[in-house]
Amino acid sequence: MAIALEQARFHDTALEKVREKVLRGRRLGFEDGVALYETHDLLGVGALANHVREQRHGDAGYFVWNTHL
Numbered sequence: 001m002a003i004a005l006e007q008a009r010f011h012d013t014a015l016e017k018v019r020e021k022v023l024r025g026r027r028l029g030f031e032d033g034v035a036l037y038e039t040h041d042l043l044g045v046g047a048l049a050n051h052v053r054e055q056r057h058g059d060a061g062y063f064v065w066n067t068h069l
Contacts (some may be wrong), residue, residue: 007052013042015048022048025055 005023014035021028028036036045053057 005047008044008047010041010044012039012044015039015041015044018048020052 005019008019010019012035018028018032018035021032036048039045
């Protein structure tokens with residue numbers, strides 16, 4: 001079960017601004033992209049990405065079985 005984004009703890013305070021935009025469904029800007037790129041808090045970035053994925057696609061997972069030789 002995924003941790004709710006509201007409860008997730010970030011080690012990088014720069015991700016707090018990004019979290020607020022993600023929770024409100026706002027578009028991220030250039031500065032937000034730079035913050036995501038420069039952070040060392042990969043678990044925080046993963047929590048943000050997982051929240052967006054679940055909002056868009058639910059809890060379903062998809063895969064492709066490639067049979068090309």
